[in-house]
Amino acid sequence: MTTQVAVDIDGRRVTIPAGTTALDAADAAGVRIPTLCHHPDLRDVGSCRLCMVEVEGQAGLQAACTYPVTADLRLRTDSPRVVDARRGVLELLMGEHPDRCPECVRTGECELQALATEYGVGPAPARVSRPLQLVDLLGPAVTVDLDACIGCLRCVRTCAELQDLGILGVVGRGSSTAVSTYLGLPLAEVSCIACGQCINRCPTGALRPVDRTAELFAALADPTKHVVIQTAPAPRAAIGEEFGFEPGTPLTWQLNTALRRLGFDRVFDTSFAADLTVIEEGAELLVRLYENLVLGSSTHPLPLLTSCSPGWVTDLEHRDPDHLAHLSSCRSPQQMFGSLIKTWYAQQEGRDPADIVSVSLMPCTAKKFEATRPELTHDGRPDVDMALTTRELAAMMRARGIGLADVPASDFDDPFGTASGSGVIFGVTGGVMESALRTVIELVTGRPAEDYFSHADITPVRGFEGVRSIEVTLDRVGPVPPILAHLLPNLEWLRGTTLRCAVAHGTANAHAVMEDLRAGGRFSTYHFIEVMACPGGCLGGGGQPVPTSATVRAARARSIYAEDARYGQTGRARKSHENPAVLRLYRDLLTDGPGGPTSHRLLHTTYTGRGTYVGATR
Amino acid sequence: MTVRTPMTLSAVEAGAGLRAALSRPPAEVVDQMVASGMRGRGGAGFPTGLKWRLAAEADAPDGRRYVVCNADEGEPGTFKDRVLLAKHADLVLEGMTIAGYAIGAREGLLYLRAEYVYLRDSLLDSLRERREQGLLGREVAPGFDFDIRVHMGAGAYVCGEESALLESLEGRRGEPRDRPPYPVVRGLHGAPTVVNNVETFAWATAVLARGPEWFASIGTHRSTGPKLLSVSGDVARPGVYEFPLGVPIAEVLRAAGGTDAKAVVVGGAAGSCVPASEFGRTVSYEDVATGGAFIVLGPDRDLIDVAENVAEFFADESCGQCAPCRLGTVALLDGVRRLRAGNCTPDDVARLRRLGATMRLTSKCGLGQSSPNVFLSLLEHFPADMRVPVGTGGE
Ligand SMILES: Cc1cc2nc3c(=O)[nH]c(=O)nc-3n(C[C@H](O)[C@H](O)[C@H](O)COP(=O)(O)O)c2cc1C
């Protein structure tokens, strides 16, 4: 039981639990206090000093973000002294900030720019530069422009505390204080997983994804190129935020039209490949269960860990290479799709793969790195030529005057058509697990998933709890379905088995699970664990619109679950193994079935132990 | 460094203070410190007895409390703690033990300035001897175990700031913490912690040995007791001096042989510059406070050199954590250089004043808050030295 205290903020009164920060108290009272270092996902450190307020009875000013209100008191957030102090700090920040806003990726969304405008602080006439160590921190997906860094340390806190990675830190003292990697090494040479969570929380354009949109514009303008794009569900639930829509406005079908207007020749749905992933990974799970539980072999150990999140895959390669055998051999949906486009699709269309530019719209910066992996190429050409983030696509659309309001809806292109609802929920933490369980339950028991979970909504794996568990008892088994007939003799051995599954999102939670697993704890007895590198899953990815917060992520999740539900209401498939386009692919191309040699060649992959810290091989 | 005046501490009998403390309940030891009126000797001048009481009464979830001796002595122009550690280490260690008993701590840490590493061996010898004599270790008194470790600093001025010091002790970058909570409530490893200056602990031993009334009879009503001053600069006899608090600046100058001084920087880089016209003012918490630094500037000094030197110091020593200090110290240094070059308009000077005010008001810790002090006091008292363009009115 916490005591309540009454706070008067600029004349507005609120009652809040003792210990609430002055900033949160003001928020509760509807008073906005400007900040740059505060972020709702991060621990407060009080470093930007913009949120200074007057606390009754105290001589100086206090930083609202770190000042705990422990007794009834009065706060002023708008006195001349406070406003002057704030403007003074903004003048300092603008005084060393490069005067090149118009060409910055963050212009219009930059928090420093917004506050400077609000307080009427222009760029400094004579910039007082500090002797920054301008180290080249370029990675394969993330790049750092220290010149635009305002030292708020959100990135450092994101990396060390939110994600438990600790790639970015602070070096130097005084005027040479700077954000850096270990020894100032490029991000490509330390164990950065390119999740881009730092980018999403950077208030300025100091952190940014490696941008190849100029190249893409050129390809779109080149008539000899056949430019195709696959769009993942998470960007579709978020891109509206870039165009003034409320978070969670679903714009999947409008975006299809906009992409065609931008010049893409075909628009495909990554969720199709997600459905494919469910079949391949579901089959892999059942085979592993058979090997471990019946044959007593642990060559492919349990629990099976999902491999759709490239940040997570790289994380495991760096930090826990001894457990790579747990990782599903399935490529991520992006890469399954990329592989199919450059082979089967090219063949179907009678095109030279060299003329196809395969683009993906992803919520993710790690996808950029994933697309460069040598094991994901054919004949020396990457399967996916360019992974575009949500923010990058929005900027491209703005540059061409294409919006999303009043744009007619249109469908995805054949031959991949529309996916199932299961493929759509891949965009949210727990979605892969839910999709896989829907399919595994039906294939094993021969009964509809609805018999086990109302509307086949597997709600225990939904939500944003860091780690969530679910147990599913396979109380009955059916005959081996044809799609699995080449893999398993029967399913009798599964009768009565309780599948123990878990979901973790954010690498900090993943690390906790892996630590327990290594120590032989509860998770070492699990069968299947979904891991996403980013908090919230793909919808919270490093390429998604800013700002991000728990509220924004929840809105995006609602939109994704609603889309899945609508698939059911409109008679479309909600389960991956019911997706007609996927079944057609197994009939026409992957004729040796899930996990068969063709699948392995096109849809599965291998991993590389990298080790931590310095000298990691990329 | 030469000691120029008789030192009261030399006459304090070793062991008497601790014996006196252990003969009464801990709360009474705190009461004695409160009655002495003593305020911290490190610079900020927080009442020592109150600090001990707050730490003793704070909730200690795992029962742990700590005593930390701040021997970082980084303030430019301060060297009196070095003398104490070299000549009266036993009184300092005894004071820490008394504090440990008073607040219920079992562990003390002495954070030693990196440059004082040459004092480390003798401190370790003193600790060993005290353990052998039963003055440290198990059962110093029935139910009271207490021991002290020495921890080396690494050369950052900001680590003398108590919360940055605690961060450093915990193995992190020495960056000041947000307060509240104060160290007395949540200090080292989250436990209630008393951080005191070297000199504070030495005088605490004297207070217990001689009684709080004796201590309170020296100095002024609000600044009790004697104080060590590190006198340097343009004087005939630099060194460590002991004066009762409340001593006029002119008297210190007379003793040290610097009566022709143009100004005195009291309190070091973080202090303020007192012009000759105000030498009647006193060294005390109610007037011109100092942790010990007393830097005398002779008649031939160009004070803009002082301003630039101090500004350079802060631009280097800011921990870089918070915006107004990290950026403001650089902007201030830039301003001083522009003044010197004659490149400042009256508007620019006004802007620099406002910058100083912003830094005072918004910086997170004492370093940033006090960094414009010398600059602002020089602007006020020595506009000619500071090349303030004519036509600039004081604000
Ligand atoms: C930048 C900065 C540097 C400081 N350096 C020292 C120091 O070297 N020694 C010291 O005793 N106090 C120093 N202090 C003061 C300490 O924060 C703290 O107030 C003091 O150790 C408390 O001890 P006292 O109450 O006995 O004076 C410094 C403060 C600041 C802001």
Ligand code: SF4
């Ligand atoms: S005022 Fe300066 S030294 Fe203190 S926390 Fe801020 S940057 Fe660091």
